[in-house]
Amino acid sequence: RIFFSSILFHILYFSTACGIKCYSCGPTDPKSCTTTLSCSDPFNRCFSLDVNGVTTKGCQSNAFCVKPMDCCEGDLCNSAIPTGPSVILLLVSSAIITLFL
Template sequence: MKLHGVLVLFITFSIASGLRCYTYFTVEPNTCTGVLTCPAGYDRCASVESEGLIVKSCLQRAECISPIKCCDKDLCNGAVPTGPGIILLLLSPALMMLFI
């Protein structure tokens, strides 16, 4: 029962903390590591490229018009993955199963 309480608390906290988006303003693609928790009222992550300039940030839903690409999930506006790949994540439990 305690596990369910922790799960509910975690989900509530993640929803209350707001949407997280990659944010940067650069001409170099694949260099984004900045993450921003969007302020209240900003419910979309946005990405736009124009004349070689790349901008990623938080936007309001009404501001998402072409050519701006918007999405509504955490860190969905694309960047270079900074964490371990899926293979490493799957490898850990497999190794644990072998040695336990």
């Protein structure tokens, strides 16, 4: 029982001590947002910012997470790539076909 408690303590300690990981990219390389970055204090959130079609991602402090910046909490939570109307149209048409077949 003590051994299990010790393992649990170390897992929780190191997961909070190392911070979170976020995807990172800047305005010069918006298509390659696959680089990961380990965030350190006080940067405890991941962010994604889209201005005029240019995406920037990285680490941010909770105090500075204001609109239009989208912030999230958790490893690699800023990974979503915005989908265009063509994907939505494909999903809706697939659902309609599935319902009637």
